[in-house]
Amino acid sequence: MEIKNLTTEQRNPATMHIDSMSTIDMVKTINEEDQKVAVAVGPQDDKIARAIDEATKRYSKGGRLIYIGAGTSGRLGVLDAAELVPTYGIKPERAIGLIAGGKGAMYVAVEGAEDSQDLAKKDLKDLKLNKNDIVLGLAASGRTPYVIGGLDYAKAKGALTISIACVENSEIGHHADIVIEAVVGPEAITGSTRMKAGTAQKMILNMISTGVMIKQGKVFENVMIDVKPTNSKLIDRACRIIQTTTGVSNQKARDTLEKANNDVGLAIVMLKTNSDLNQAKNLLKAENGNVAEVLNK
Structure with missing residues (x-):
């Protein structure tokens, strides 16, 4: 599907005049949109639970939680990985966040990085990916080449692959073992997927990583x-x-x-x-x- 036709790229009728709203109406409108996020995540509960159970099996054998994404999705993956270390006392190498373009892309966008499938393969090769690892591919639009390349390489290595997107029938879903799709609808600001889509991805990552840690006795x-x-x-x-x-x-x-x-x-x-x-x-x-x-x- 062309990016212009994705749910995440559509204009939101409720916010067509957000630029002329009073500040309080702007805030209330964004809050009303945010309340739709948990509702969108809810129908994915069974898939999230399966992701936790399958990831736990691999993690218990020494596998790693490896997050891959670009832009906001990549930053959310890095954040989830980083926070597991002090929260649950795990070693940093047990949870790793990969963002298209490398560490510098956490702060400044790296031109063209998300469009390269080979870059993700290289990043995972450098980690010596193995069959006990868990690779979580994040893309609000569900179509980021960097994520697709990473998921394909991970599958070829026998690792568990989980895709997390905010559109139905996502392209990355066709490359993953477990497919999670929380359709939050058009953003308050058209295409600004750091908003509802980002919140949905954060909620899902919270559940998956916390669930795995609980099952590890943490x-x-x-x-x-x-x-x-x-x-x-x-x-x-x-x-x-x-x-x-x-x-x-x-x-x-x-x-x-x-x-x-x-x-x-x-x-x-x-x-x-x-x-x-x-x-x-x-x-x-x-x-x-x-x-x-x-x-x-």
Whole structure:
């Protein structure tokens, strides 16, 4: 389909006169459009759940979450990858964001980069892509050549491929194992897909990456237990997490965290099972480090 015919490129009847609206009407109109995003994402729940389950299988075998995209879509992928490191204590190499044109394209558009399928293949080759990896291809328009090239290369290597677009019957969907298409409709500003389309992609990435991390045991109940307490603020947060989930005093939480060598999950297991350090380590080892699996038995 020609780009001019894509849903993301159509004019929005509700905003035809946004340039002459009062500021408050402008804000209300954009907010009304934004409320349509969650409604558009909702019908994709089954596909998002499948993406989480399939990605979890690969990630558990040492695979990586690799995001590829151009422009806003690429930046959202880089953002999701970067935020997983401090949030869930994973190594930076386990979540990687690739944007057409390289790191510099995060700030300034790189001419022609998104039009090259070969560039994506090179970027993935440089990462030594393997069959345990998960490649998430992002394109609001569903047709970016850089993303198509990346998905094709990933499929050839046996990696799991997931496409995320904001149009129906997206071109990138024909190149992916799992196809997610949240059709948010025309943007408030014609073609400005950093708006509703960007919000939809962010919501979907939030669900996929958070779901994978939950299934890795990075969350107990609804708190992050793999935060790395590397400064006083994070130590305080870690102690509060331990207090919240175990009911002990702040001092007991602090003492146990120290005994657990600043491992929040290990400290929680020690307290919840009344175990010493070695016993708690063995309990976790039996469940591949998953705190929820140990405590929900």
